[in-house]
Amino acid sequence: MTPPIKTPIKTPVKTPVKTSAQTTPEPSVTGGNNVTRLPPGKTGRGGARPGAGRPKGQGPYGEPTKAVRIPVSMVDQVLNFVKTGTKPLPLFSCSVAAGFPSPADDHLEGSLDLNEHLIKHPSATFFVRVSGDSMIKAGIHEDDILVVDRSIEPRNGKIIIAAVEGQLTVKRLNRTKTQTFLMPENDAYAPIPIADDNDMVIWGVVTSVIHQV
Amino acid sequence: MTPPIKTPIKTPVKTPVKTSAQTTPEPSVTGGNNVTRLPPGKTGRGGARPGAGRPKGQGPYGEPTKAVRIPVSMVDQVLNFVKTGTKPLPLFSCSVAAGFPSPADDHLEGSLDLNEHLIKHPSATFFVRVSGDSMIKAGIHEDDILVVDRSIEPRNGKIIIAAVEGQLTVKRLNRTKTQTFLMPENDAYAPIPIADDNDMVIWGVVTSVIHQV
DNA sequence: TATCCGATTTATGATACAGTATTCATTACG
DNA sequence: CGTAATGAATACTGTATCATAAATCGGATA
Numbered sequence: 127m128t129p130p131i132k133t134p135i136k137t138p139v140k141t142p143v144k145t146s147a148q149t150t151p152e153p154s155v156t157g158g159n160n161v162t163r164l165p166p167g168k169t170g171r172g173g174a175r176p177g178a179g180r181p182k183g184q185g186p187y188g189e190p191t192k193a194v195r196i197p198v199s200m201v202d203q204v205l206n207f208v209k210t211g212t213k214p215l216p217l218f219s220c221s222v223a224a225g226f227p228s229p230a231d232d233h234l235e236g237s238l239d240l241n242e243h244l245i246k247h248p249s250a251t252f253f254v255r256v257s258g259d260s261m262i263k264a265g266i267h268e269d270d271i272l273v274v275d276r277s278i279e280p281r282n283g284k285i286i287i288a289a290v291e292g293q294l295t296v297k298r299l300n301r302t303k304t305q306t307f308l309m310p311e312n313d314a315y316a317p318i319p320i321a322d323d324n325d326m327v328i329w330g331v332v333t334s335v336i337h338q339v
Numbered sequence: 340m341t342p343p344i345k346t347p348i349k350t351p352v353k354t355p356v357k358t359s360a361q362t363t364p365e366p367s368v369t370g371g372n373n374v375t376r377l378p379p380g381k382t383g384r385g386g387a388r389p390g391a392g393r394p395k396g397q398g399p400y401g402e403p404t405k406a407v408r409i410p411v412s413m414v415d416q417v418l419n420f421v422k423t424g425t426k427p428l429p430l431f432s433c434s435v436a437a438g439f440p441s442p443a444d445d446h447l448e449g450s451l452d453l454n455e456h457l458i459k460h461p462s463a464t465f466f467v468r469v470s471g472d473s474m475i476k477a478g479i480h481e482d483d484i485l486v487v488d489r490s491i492e493p494r495n496g497k498i499i500i501a502a503v504e505g506q507l508t509v510k511r512l513n514r515t516k517t518q519t520f521l522m523p524e525n526d527a528y529a530p531i532p533i534a535d536d537n538d539m540v541i542w543g544v545v546t547s548v549i550h551q552v
Numbered sequence: 553t554a555t556c557c558g559a560t561t562t563a564t565g566a567t568a569c570a571g572t573a574t575t576c577a578t579t580a581c582g
Numbered sequence: 583c584g585t586a587a588t589g590a591a592t593a594c595t596g597t598a599t600c601a602t603a604a605a606t607c608g609g610a611t612a
Contacts, residue, residue, distance in 0.1 A: 171610045172558025178607035179561025185604080187410035191564070194414060195595055196407045197400040200421055207420050208413055210454065210461055217466040217484070218500075218507060238466050238484070240453040244549070245428070253430040253451050265478055265550050271430070271451070285552050287431075294431065335550040336457070337478050339498050384579040385589025391576035392592025404595070408564055
């Protein structure tokens with residue numbers, strides 16, 4: 127069982143170039159005393175080499191290119207796209223619990239694209255960086271990034287981003303018969319009562335948490 | 340304070356074109372009988388119209404384009420990218436702790452692209468889906484997705500993916516003077532001693548955890 | 553023997569060019 | 583008089599062309 131290794135791109139094999147047995151000598155100008163004169167700016171070295179020249183596939187892209195019209199505002203993005211190539215990466219599965227497990231062959235689950243996996247409604251999605259620890263028990267840590275979708279209905283029990291008194295906050299929504307609360311997931315903090323639903327503007331529902339190790 | 344709404348792209352406003360009061364008449368060739376002759380292939384209509392011409396922003400992209408070199412194999416992908424545009428989404432910051440906070444204007448932190456943010460070395464990166472809870476205290480839950488980079492050196496204390504006895508596992512690496520351990524982050528589990536480093540193959544270092552709410 | 557050199561081939565980014573699309577307002581036609 | 587046609591003008595796209603940079607060859611020189 128070896129770690130997944132991307133197969134190196136094979137560099138073009140150098141085709142042996144047939145050596146020219148006969149190189150036409152640089153025509154020399156022979157003076158009266160048989161002294162050879164070099165052309166101005168030349169050292170007497172170098173010269174034609176049949177078969178010399180840059181091999182194909184030695185450019186930054188390793189393949190031929192084509193000129194394509196790109197809207198001016200997207201040129202940078204496109205060049206970055208070409209450089210980094212956002213294609214789906216392999217997804218494996220592994221056991222954390224018992225270490226008991228499935229046969230090795232079952233580890234490759236498929237492939238995954240982050241944007242596709244996490245962003246269902248791009249035009250309604252934005253990110254929120256968290257500060258604080260009031261939602262620690264829900265697995266939301268300081269500096270985590272939340273994926274927030276404002277097209278999802280903020281149902282009871284959902285973790286939402288809301289603006290209260292002009293301040294953004296992340297909490298779990300709790301709507302009782304009589305009142306609405308924004309619930310923390312940390313015993314050190316108290317629920318925030320919302321007197322009037324007009325005092326709160328819900329920005330969206332948290333769909334994912336991204337935590338950097 | 341309203342939820343972030345994508346500002347519609349303004350379509351170019353058509354500038355009213357000043358009508359020319361004086362059009363220079365087509366020079367006519369007068370024959371002996373005062374008969375006007377048209378130039379060959381012309382009907383007498385048409386002619387110069389100062390200010391006529393296609394307005395800007397009427398192409399498929401609505402803006403000027405630039406010719407860019409794209410590797411041949413990626414031309415289709417790039418054109419699709421330009422059409423659908425997976426562009427960075429807005430990133431806001433918010434307070435979880437005190438709910439005290441910065442003024443509303445400070446909430447927009449910038450924009451963020453998931454791939455750019457999470458995948459530093461695409462060719463050395465893969466994902467792992469977790470099963471079990473032995474790393475719960477490190478914020479790694481059942482079914483979470485781990486971003487794993489095998490180009491990062493597996494230093495002591497890093498959370499790694501390793502293959503032990505043919506099974507994939509996620510643990511924290513602990514190298515003592517005498518022995519290597521794979522440490523869980525859950526008191527219900529015991530450290531796994533590695534007798535011989537050849538008994539373990541490290542697949543990579545965990546860089547991020549993605550937890551769906 | 554190692555390095556230098558000039559010629560050669562490949563590759564990229566910028567620019568030019570030819571053809572297509574859109575607009576203006578005057579003229580011809582019914 | 584109303585409408586369609588017209589020729590010139592401007593914007594736009596895809597491809598060709600050009601200038602320059604990069605990589606290679608093998609003979610000449612130190």
